[in-house]
Amino acid sequence: MASNKVLVQQWLFMLFIMSVHVVATYGAIDSATQASLLKFRSSLSNATALSNWKPSISLCNGNKSDWAGVLCRNDVFYGLRLENMSLSGMIDTDALAEIPTLRSLSFMNNSFKGPMPTVKKLSLTRVLYLSLNGFSGDIPDDAFDGMNGLWKVYLERNEFTGKIPKSLVALPSLWELSLVGNQFEGKIPDFQQSQWRKFNLSYNNFVGPIPEKLSNLVNSSSFWGDIGLCGKPLDPCKPPTPKPKRQYLLIIGILVIVTAALALLGAILYVHGRRAKTSQYEMAHDHEEKAHKNFGYDVSLKESQSAELPAGYSNGEHEKLFFVRNDRERVDLQDLLRASAEVLGSGSFGSSYKAVLLSGPTVVVKRFKQMNNSGKDEFHDHMRKLGRLSHPNLLPLMAFYYTKEEKLLISDFVENGSLASHLHGRRAPGQSGLDWPTRLKIIKGVARALACIHKEFPTLSLPHGHLKSSNVLLDHNFRPILSDFALVPVINKDHAHQHMAAYKSPEFTQTDRTSKKTDVWCLGILILELLTGKFPANYLKHGKGANVDLATWVNSVVREEWTGEVFDMDMKGTKDSEEEMLKLLKIGVCCCEWNVERRWDLKEAVEKIEELSERDVNEVGSYSSNCSEGDMYSSRALTEEDFSFLG
The missing domain is CATH 3.30.200.20 (Phosphorylase Kinase; domain 1)
Structure with missing residues (x-):
């Protein structure tokens, strides 16, 4: 028995050592950060949504903040999410540049106008969202100089013109870029990034052939609406009109001379540059994966x-x-x-x-x-x-x-990892994403398992409580297997409120209440994550204030642009299946209804999911405009007006 106790002590000690995470911290945020944020606010117009920005209120409390739109992690300020606040005026980047811990910025869906803000002053920023505003004009070529750690740039639905700036093309760590719905023009530059999680240049005025490297990394949906483009993955380019022989030979001669002159220099730069880019790209991935791990x-x-x-x-x-x-x-x-x-x-x-x-x-x-x-x-x-x-x-x-x-x-x-790893993890070169039949199979299995849990635990208000993609495991046949369910009764209450998925729901963040329909909300978020391939960022925020969820993003996209933009660009096998995908999208939105009374119950959601097939089989249907209607589909053609219920 004594030897057993020695073993026990060793086990406890080693478990403790392995469970300690070394997290870089900068200490408590001091008054200088508050002063910089207040200076920034003074440059805004109609900033009533930021009225609770007061020096007397602590800026960060663990992983949350009482300042509207402020993002904190481990008592350290790291970003602003000022979305849907009707803000206008000037974005004072000088004030923001005074904050050394600033990493993430989002001004989505506000009323800012004028030229591109001078974001290059924010050289440590990793994430930049400026979509759905009124920014206009050409973006200077040096607009992103020095922002080598930038991972994500979203400039959707503004009025930008001119060519894509060279400094944006050269960002070594960039893996998500969306310029949808602007007036950019000219040829698409030769992006050198080797992997993309999202790349979309749709609905601009680009012309000419798509660069070969991009044509092998993205699909046709990345170029929808750019009628002047050609080449793989779009229609082939028409052969050029033959030129006079002498001029043709002259051009070839010039090209040969230039190629020979640059060959040696190009080889040297390629070797050194490739190593640097690869290193920075992997560092960016490691940072984001570490952030996900730190948030469970x-x-x-x-x-x-x-x-x-x-x-x-x-x-x-x-x-x-x-x-x-x-x-x-x-x-x-x-x-x-x-x-x-x-x-x-x-x-x-x-x-x-x-x-x-x-x-x-x-x-x-x-x-x-x-x-x-x-x-x-x-x-x-x-x-x-x-x-x-x-x-x-x-x-x-x-x-x-x-x-x-x-x-x-x-x-x-379970040998095949989690659904989250397949949707958001780094894939090997050439490895494809989950196709539509597999995703439909997964969500059907999840719905059936959730129904079983609700049946077996009828007295629990949260029969699952922690439904999210990292708790959906996949076997070798991609059969979904739910884990970490029905643990609410034995998890410490305060910890559950901080970390479990159900407590990110609108009913808990607003009224401190949950119900069986809260599991339905989690199912809806999972459906939207499965269809869009987007990470539900609200799960990265602990406790209250985590209201900005994936449903809000889907709402804005469906309301502002063609619904096809919603779906994950990595989802294969979608030919002739878009109608079924749209039906599942509607199911997800109805499960995420903020009004609990109007939200579907689990029985209705499961029944609608079971009706879906891998491909359209008969007539093309469309959505009704009301989640509470028993029959979701009608026989007329689908239009964007059918999504008016989201407005």
């Missing part, structure tokens, strides 16, 4: 780290694994301690390990650190209820370990 939303596709399972706990309680299923091989605690293990990840509830038992099976061990308010009998009873659940789309609980301070949940290992 791990979407990384990196290989797991090797580890040893720690030796156990030594709090004097009986050290025993409690098995809740009879269809799994039983092992004792020592078998688990001797297993080879890998760290799978660490989220807001604790660490996860992949353990290969000596007897052969592979299991996942999850250590939960925020269940200390649960009594032993209560915990045991609830785990037994979870063990009795049986559904092909639910991850069965195999066993658990209980002490007053530590809890372990043991389940099967």
